[in-house]
Amino acid sequence: MSKKLSQTEQELHDRIHxxxxxxxxxxxxxxxxxxxxxxxxxxxxxxxxxxNIPVRKNSGAK
Numbered sequence: 001m002s003k004k005l006s007q008t009e010q011e012l013h014d015r016i017h018x019x020x021x022x023x024x025x026x027x028x029x030x031x032x033x034x035x036x037x038x039x040x041x042x043x044x045x046x047x048x049x050x051x052n053i054p055v056r057k058n059s060g061a062k
Contacts, residue, residue, distance in 0.1 A: 005013060044055050 047053075048055050
């Protein structure tokens with residue numbers, strides 16, 4: 001019961017797999033980016049507590 005795909009169906013199948021791989025790659029990149037952001041936030045928090053200085057800008061000040 002093997003079924004041959006037409007060329008158009010095969011191209012669509014290949015495109016779907018390519019897009020699935022791209023999605024997985026982007027999800028990994030997003031996870032790494034989020035982890036880096038969290039690490040930077042943690043470092044800033046530690047610096048502010050350790051050295052008792054404000055590192056983050058005050059968003060309300062002009």
